[in-house]
Amino acid sequence: MNTKAPLVLSLSEVTNTLKNLNLIPLIEEGFVSLSSNKAIVPPVGELLFENPRGESHIKYGYIINQPYYVIKVASGFYENPKIGLKSSQGLMLAFSQKTGVLKAILLDEGHLTDIRTAIASMITLKYLAPKHNIRIGIIGTGIQAELQLKYLHTVSNCKEIFVWGRTAEKVKAFKDIFKDSNYNITIAPSIPELAHNCNIIITTTPSTTPLLFSSQIKKGTHITAIGSDTSEKMELDTDIIKKADIVISDSIEQSKTRGEIYKARQNNCLSKDTLRELGNIIKDPTLGRQNDNQITVADLTGVAVQDIMIATAIINNYKI
Structure with a gap:
């Protein structure tokens, strides 16, 4: 059986979609799930760099009875602005909780991490x-x-x-x-x-x-x-x-x-x-x-x- 190709969204497609969302109640729901023992969140994966100074975090998990489990890679390299790049980078991967099939790749360049942090x-x-x-x-x-x-x-x-x-x-x-x-x-x-x-x-x-x-x-x-x-x-x-x-x-x-x-x-x-x-x-x-x-x-x-x-x-x- 052929598996449907995952949805792949660019940064511009992600930001355009964000305009239509009321994020506060959504993120609140996530925090409530965590505090109600309805979320599985393993320890953070982390890479730290010295030259140049930077870090990469891998955060992942799932919320019970939701459709996806998500793996997020987000980095911060603080010298990037000196070479014309923003310090935040990254992407998110969403997989089916039922089959493990990759459903979506969000090439957000760390933007969603920045936004969800601000919302929190x-x-x-x-x-x-x-x-x-x-x-x-x-x-x-x-x-x-x-x-x-x-x-x-x-x-x-x-x-x-x-x-x-x-x-x-x-x-x-x-x-x-x-x-x-x-x-x-x-x-x-x-x-x-x-x-x-x-x-x-x-x-x-x-x-x-x-x-x-x-x-x-x-x-x-x-x-x-x-x-x-x-x-x-x-x-x-x-x-x-x-x-x-x-x-x-x-x-x-x-x-x-x-x-x-x-x-x-x-x-x-x-x-x-x-x-x-x-x-x-x-x-x-x-x-x-x-x-x-x-x-x-x-x-x-x-x-x-x-x-x-x-x-x-x-x-x-x-x-x-």
């Missing part, structure tokens, strides 16, 4: 952001920092943005991207200045040393940390985790080997009483922020259920 950040803001006196600080100026502002309107009306980057040139370029937007973007001269002015902070860098420290965090602040997705990376001083009233992981199991929570575990700065999984907060929002005085931290290392949900949505909604 928006979900944390939806459930954990303080409701009053909101000013949002973004640490970093790369692809993920840009996507934070592009998707912010889906969960917040906040227009007051502070941004910090390592060089004046990168911060100015970031601000120029949004020159025609409704955002009022202030360039923060330092991270302490950003933290002083903002009660929502999003960190988006591949740093391996802390950028944000406990002494800089005021009451009522929410932090979403999305840059630290390996065992080596670290954007937050571990005392921030110790100081937080609520700590959220996209996957508690995965946080045992990577991310800010992993570093906090190593330094005995994590209390089990404060740690919760994002899918459980989506199911029961009372597990999240209860007032605007609490300090909350969301540590996102990126989970295969996000890839499964976004890949499935692209396949199901692609119009030939």
Whole structure:
């Protein structure tokens, strides 16, 4: 019996299909499946490179009673912009859960990983952001920092943005991207200045040393940390985790080997009483922020259920 050739989608076909999708409820469904023990997600496969600096992650798994299992390869090579390439690259493969037949190849060049990461950040803001006196600080100026502002309107009306980057040139370029937007973007001269002015902070860098420290965090602040997705990376001083009233992981199991929570575990700065999984907060929002005085931290290392949900949505909604 002849097997039908898999659907092969280019980056442009993927991005055109994305325009028609409401991703937040889809990714939320994936997190709920994970926290409800309805998803099979093995440990992350990982390759780390030194010269030039880069990394490649293999994330894979399936959600029970869904049509596909998905294997995603995503890389970040941080010198790429110097040679005219974006740092993120990758693809997704979708196979039938019933037969193992390859059904689709999404040649997204890492774009879907970037998007699903940004959506996960928006979900944390939806459930954990303080409701009053909101000013949002973004640490970093790369692809993920840009996507934070592009998707912010889906969960917040906040227009007051502070941004910090390592060089004046990168911060100015970031601000120029949004020159025609409704955002009022202030360039923060330092991270302490950003933290002083903002009660929502999003960190988006591949740093391996802390950028944000406990002494800089005021009451009522929410932090979403999305840059630290390996065992080596670290954007937050571990005392921030110790100081937080609520700590959220996209996957508690995965946080045992990577991310800010992993570093906090190593330094005995994590209390089990404060740690919760994002899918459980989506199911029961009372597990999240209860007032605007609490300090909350969301540590996102990126989970295969996000890839499964976004890949499935692209396949199901692609119009030939």
